[in-house]
Amino acid sequence: MFSRTGFGVSVPYMKIVCFIHAAAQIVSHRLRYGYAACGMNMQKFSAFSLVRQALGANQGWKPQWRSVKPKAAYDIIIVGGGGHGLGAAYYLAKQHGLRNIAVVERGWLAGGNTARNTTIIRSNYLFDESSSYYEHSLKLWEGLSQELNYNVMFSQRGCLMIAHTVHDVQVFKRHVHANRLNGIDNEWLTPQEVKEFCPPLNISPNIRYPIMGGSLQRRAGTARHDAVAWGFARAASDMGVDIIENCEVIGINRAPTGEVTGVETTLGTIKAKKVAVSAAGHSSVVLGMAGIRLPLQSNPLQALVSEPVKPAFPTIVMSNTIHAYISQSDKGEMVIGAGTDSYVSYTQRGGLHIPAHTLEAINELCPMFRRLRMMRSWGGITDNTPDRSPITAKTSVPGLYVNCGWGTGGFKATPGAANLFAWTIAKNEPHPINAPFTIERFREGALIDEAAAAAVAH
Amino acid sequence: MLLIKCPYCGERAEVEFANGGEAHIARPADPSTLSDEEWAQYLYMRDNPKGLIAERWRHAHGCGRFFNAIRDTRTDRFVTTYEMGQPRPVVTPEQAAEAAR
Numbered sequence: 405m406f407s408r409t410g411f412g413v414s415v416p417y418m419k420i421v422c423f424i425h426a427a428a429q430i431v432s433h434r435l436r437y438g439y440a441a442c443g444m445n446m447q448k449f450s451a452f453s454l455v456r457q458a459l460g461a462n463q464g465w466k467p468q469w470r471s472v473k474p475k476a477a478y479d480i481i482i483v484g485g486g487g488h489g490l491g492a493a494y495y496l497a498k499q500h501g502l503r504n505i506a507v508v509e510r511g512w513l514a515g516g517n518t519a520r521n522t523t524i525i526r527s528n529y530l531f532d533e534s535s536s537y538y539e540h541s542l543k544l545w546e547g548l549s550q551e552l553n554y555n556v557m558f559s560q561r562g563c564l565m566i567a568h569t570v571h572d573v574q575v576f577k578r579h580v581h582a583n584r585l586n587g588i589d590n591e592w593l594t595p596q597e598v599k600e601f602c603p604p605l606n607i608s609p610n611i612r613y614p615i616m617g618g619s620l621q622r623r624a625g626t627a628r629h630d631a632v633a634w635g636f637a638r639a640a641s642d643m644g645v646d647i648i649e650n651c652e653v654i655g656i657n658r659a660p661t662g663e664v665t666g667v668e669t670t671l672g673t674i675k676a677k678k679v680a681v682s683a684a685g686h687s688s689v690v691l692g693m694a695g696i697r698l699p700l701q702s703n704p705l706q707a708l709v710s711e712p713v714k715p716a717f718p719t720i721v722m723s724n725t726i727h728a729y730i731s732q733s734d735k736g737e738m739v740i741g742a743g744t745d746s747y748v749s750y751t752q753r754g755g756l757h758i759p760a761h762t763l764e765a766i767n768e769l770c771p772m773f774r775r776l777r778m779m780r781s782w783g784g785i786t787d788n789t790p791d792r793s794p795i796t797a798k799t800s801v802p803g804l805y806v807n808c809g810w811g812t813g814g815f816k817a818t819p820g821a822a823n824l825f826a827w828t829i830a831k832n833e834p835h836p837i838n839a840p841f842t843i844e845r846f847r848e849g850a851l852i853d854e855a856a857a858a859a860v861a862h
Numbered sequence: 863m864l865l866i867k868c869p870y871c872g873e874r875a876e877v878e879f880a881n882g883g884e885a886h887i888a889r890p891a892d893p894s895t896l897s898d899e900e901w902a903q904y905l906y907m908r909d910n911p912k913g914l915i916a917e918r919w920r921h922a923h924g925c926g927r928f929f930n931a932i933r934d935t936r937t938d939r940f941v942t943t944y945e946m947g948q949p950r951p952v953v954t955p956e957q958a959a960e961a962a963r
Contacts (some may be wrong), residue, residue, distance in 0.1 A: 487880045506866070508874055568937075671894075686912070688908075688909070688910035688911075688912075689910075697907040697908070697909065698902070698907065698908075698910070699902075699906035699907050699908065700908065700910050701883070701908055702910055702912075702935075703911055746880065747881040747883040747917065747933075747938075748883075748884075748910060748911075748915055748917065749935050749937050750912045750935050750936050750937065751935070751937065751938050753864040755864065756863060757863055757877055757878055790905075790906050822891055845897045846902045846905070846906040846907070847901075847902040848898070
């Protein structure tokens with residue numbers, strides 16, 4: 405007599421399958437990474453593992469990554485344990501076979517801008533250089549949950565950028581055509597089509613800035629910010645990368661000949677052949693330790709969320725002209741992005757008049773949200789370049805690399821920037837996609853002027 | 863919102879002002895003699911300090927005049943504001959400690 409499961413398969417048979425499955429995973433894992441590299445044997449997430457852990461009252465889950473003390477020396481030290489830094493460590497280990505890597509983080513993992521954005525992911529940028537960089541990232545997002553075996557909750561719900569003036573219409577149509585020539589999906593919607601795609605929007609011609617249409621990238625979407633960083637950290641740690649939190653870099657050590665020899669940290673000196681800085685708003689501070697000035701200004705960027713409500717908003721809506729962007733999280737909160745405060749600051753907060761301005765715009769666009777209460781607001785420190793395009797490049801110091809200048813739009817680039825930063829570090833030369841994104845472009849005048857193209861923080 | 867002391871009008875709310883970026887960046891007298899690197903330093907490279915910054919503000923919705931300020935970017939507290947053309951004032955350790963508080 406066999407007891408039957410809902411799948412019509414016997415329990416003893418399931419147990420055997422589970423056992424074989426688990427054994428095969430361990431064997432293949434050991435073959436790929438060796439014994440030394442997998443100190444904690446990453447627990448794979450699967451339907452089987454969830455059921456197995458549930459039967460054990462969920463007492464069998466282990467920490468997602470190893471907690472380590474820093475070694476005396478590494479091949480590569482990555483400064484900054486946000487999504488970009490952790491992702492770079494992951495791709496260095498995964499694609500370039502480098503395992504002797506540490507990620508040092510001043511606070512806790514993903515506590516900076518990775519946790520302080522509105523999680524919008526899109527690739528509908530105007531210039532060829534930008535759109536190929538962001539599209540590279542978007543394509544990695546599309547397979548990221550599978551690759552990391554970690555649900556980053558990437559939801560391709562579309563990003564609708566609405567136009568309010570004749571100029572907006574012309575600019576957005578230009579974007580649509582430029583994107584389509586580059587093989588990136590983007591389409592123009594009339595006001596009626598905008599209303600059908602996103603019913604909460606008010607398309608009445610009587611409002612101060614009426615909606616005259618919009619450009620829609622259907623493959624755009626949102627993701628769970630923590631999960632991206634944690635997924636990268638877990639996978640990198642499993643391949644032998646040391647992740648060291650509460651370890652602030654206070655100096656960059658160099659040989660008399662100039663090249664990097666390691667970093668001074670609050671946990672002592674750590675030697676390294678290469679140091680890669682992925683420190684967002686603090687990039688100027690860290691690279692200043694090596695005597696490098698950057699074309700960056702660090703400004704607070706605020707965002708806020710409402711109380712959670714039932715699903716009411718199907719997509720991401722952005723308005724550059726009256727400055728608002730809004731989407732609904734899976735928890736039900738309306739996630740709203742405000743503009744940057746105009747002055748240099750490292751405070752992670754800004755003035756209330758900035759989000760108030762955004763809420764005025766949201767209320768005009770979506771009158772049904774007028775009585776929605778705002779629950780929390782926060783600020784991140786964004787590192788803005790004059791052309792609002794990033795820098796992923798070597799520096800003038802041998803062995804020192806930088807990935808910065810993502811300004812107000814770095815989250816969407818997380819896997820792409822990490823992937824190409826890893827390439828740049830490993831090969832000591834940029835990938836063709838990030839080759840234009842140097843510091844030297846400001847000397848040569850070869851700017852990638854997305855600031856002018858978007859005319860807004862993006 | 864910051865409370866900013868215009869040297870001409872007194873303390874006013876931040877919304878009356880426009881930030882003008884880092885102060886004391888003088889346009890080179892003869893740009894044609896500069897190298898590309900020097901021109902890029904003037905045009906784009908910034909100190910972006912975490913700590914005391916000298917910055918320009920313009921009282922856009924007031925007297926309309928530019929002035930400079932010393933502020934701590936870790937706390938957004940102002941040390942002082944001063945008129946255009948004056949040299950960067952010396953900040954005493956007490957003033958710096960107060961601004962960093």
